[in-house]
Amino acid sequence: MRPPALATLGLLLVGLLLLPGEAAQKPTPCQSCRQLVDKFNQGMVDTAKKNFGGGNTAWEEKSLSKYEFSEVRLLEIVEGLCGSSDFECNRLLEEQEELLEAWWLRLKKEHPDLFEWFCVRTLKVCCSPGTYGPDCRECQGGSARPCSGNGRCSGDGSREGDGACQCHPGYRGALCSDCVDGYFSSLRNETHSVCTACDESCKTCTGPTNRDCAQCEAGWAREDGACVECDPTCVGCTGKGPGQCKECVPGYTKESGQCADVDECALPGKACARTGENCYNTPGSFVCVCPDGFEETEDACVPAQPAGREVTEEDPARPPAREDL
Numbered sequence: 001m002r003p004p005a006l007a008t009l010g011l012l013l014v015g016l017l018l019l020p021g022e023a024a025q026k027p028t029p030c031q032s033c034r035q036l037v038d039k040f041n042q043g044m045v046d047t048a049k050k051n052f053g054g055g056n057t058a059w060e061e062k063s064l065s066k067y068e069f070s071e072v073r074l075l076e077i078v079e080g081l082c083g084s085s086d087f088e089c090n091r092l093l094e095e096q097e098e099l100l101e102a103w104w105l106r107l108k109k110e111h112p113d114l115f116e117w118f119c120v121r122t123l124k125v126c127c128s129p130g131t132y133g134p135d136c137r138e139c140q141g142g143s144a145r146p147c148s149g150n151g152r153c154s155g156d157g158s159r160e161g162d163g164a165c166q167c168h169p170g171y172r173g174a175l176c177s178d179c180v181d182g183y184f185s186s187l188r189n190e191t192h193s194v195c196t197a198c199d200e201s202c203k204t205c206t207g208p209t210n211r212d213c214a215q216c217e218a219g220w221a222r223e224d225g226a227c228v229e230c231d232p233t234c235v236g237c238t239g240k241g242p243g244q245c246k247e248c249v250p251g252y253t254k255e256s257g258q259c260a261d262v263d264e265c266a267l268p269g270k271a272c273a274r275t276g277e278n279c280y281n282t283p284g285s286f287v288c289v290c291p292d293g294f295e296e297t298e299d300a301c302v303p304a305q306p307a308g309r310e311v312t313e314e315d316p317a318r319p320p321a322r323e324d325l
Contacts, residue, residue, distance in 0.1 A: 029125035030158040032088045036081065037115045039089075040100070043077035074104045096123070125159060132161045140165050141175045148193050151176035170195040184212070201227035233259035233284075251284030276301035 027035065067073055078097065082089035093100075096118075103117060111117035119126040120136070127136035130143025132155030139146035139153030140163055146153040147165035155161015167176035170183040171193075179185050179195035184205050187194035198205035201220040202213035209226075216227035223239040230237035233252045234245035248259035264271045264286040265279035272279045272288035274296065280287050290301035 027088055028158065028160070029123075030119065030160075032092050033119035033123060033125050034115065036089060036092055037118060039081045040077060040114060043080050046080070047073050047076050069105070069108070071101075071105070074101065099123075127155075127157055127159060129157050132156055132158065132163045134159050137163060139163050145191070147176040150193065150195070170197065184208070199227070201229065231259070249284065274300050 078093070078100070082093055099118065099122060103111065103114065107117065115126070116128065120128055127133070128143070130139050130146050130153070131137060132139055132153055136159070139156055141147050141153075146156060147167065148171075150171040151165040151167040153161070154164045154166060165174060165176045167173070170180060172178050172180045177188075177193040181204050182198050182202070183195040184198055184207060185193065186196040186208075196208060199208060199210045199213065201210040201217055202215070203217045204214040205212045206214060210228070211226045213220075213222070213227045216222055219230050220227040221230055221237040221239055221244070222228075228240040231240070231242040231245060233242050233249055234247070235249055236246035237244045238246065242260075243258045245254075245259045248254060251262055251264075252259040253262050254260075261281070261283050263281045265281045271286055274288065274290070276290065276294060277288045278291055280289065290296050293304055294301040295304045
């Protein structure tokens with residue numbers, strides 16, 4: 001049932017010509033086995049009741065029964081398993097086709113789960129879901145609901161990993177049953193633990209609203225039993241609004257009890273470093289810009305020159321030196 005030796009040689013050459021980047025992405029033995037089984041199962045779906053539907057129900061059922069477990073159908077499935085450039089799939093099929101044929105012809109009814117029989121029990125390259133490692137041990141929390149259902153077991157379903165829980169966002173702990181800051185426990189019993197996000201105003205909380213905060217998030221303050229957002233001009237606050245700031249952000253200063261913008265352009269010290277620059281105040285800061293018709297140099301604004309014109313000392317268009325005026 002397999003291609004001749006020349007075709008097999010060609011597949012080997014394809015593998016030798018793989019680029020380094022492609023070789024680095026080589027699937028694990030379990031991934032290769034799972035992919036082959038998935039394609040085999042899809043082949044069974046694609047060939048189910050193939051070429052039937054002519055109207056003679058009794059004849060079709062009799063013929064279909066023969067075709068369902070026939071070598072003809074097996075061959076049709078196998079021929080569609082691997083693409084010509086899929087080296088790993090072809091290699092695995094080349095090595096294990098007799099096992100697949102034995103399962104199809106003699107073991108299918110006794111072991112209907114091809115993945116479990118082929119990849120887990122026979123080739124021993126995978127584990128059943130909820131187990132991991134060389135000996136397929138149970139994941140943390142048990143194979144039925146690893147990591148309390150709130151995380152991923154390292155190596156789950158493979159012969160790799162250490163079984164440690166990698167928790168989903170919002171969960172922590174060895175079994176992913178505890179909540180991180182910013183989440184609260186909305187359900188917890190002997191079998192389930194559910195963590196739900198706090199209101200955005202809470203760093204820690206006991207419920208879903210801004211009144212359930214145990215501690216306010218940075219930029220929020222407690223007022224009348226709820227965490228309210230501080231004014232953007234505040235560094236810490238005792239309530240809502242610019243008049244409740246503990247301190248002001250840079251570029252603002254306390255005036256009449258509120259954080260007000262500092263006009264840097266009006267300060268005694270020169271805000272703009274270049275000679276000839278114009279200063280423009282902005283909320284919390286300022287900008288320095290050369291006037292129209294001038295361009296920036298390292299230390300001054302100088303008259304802009306027409307495009308393509310190079311000024312020389314003798315150029316009559318050059319402005320006269322101050323001493324010549």
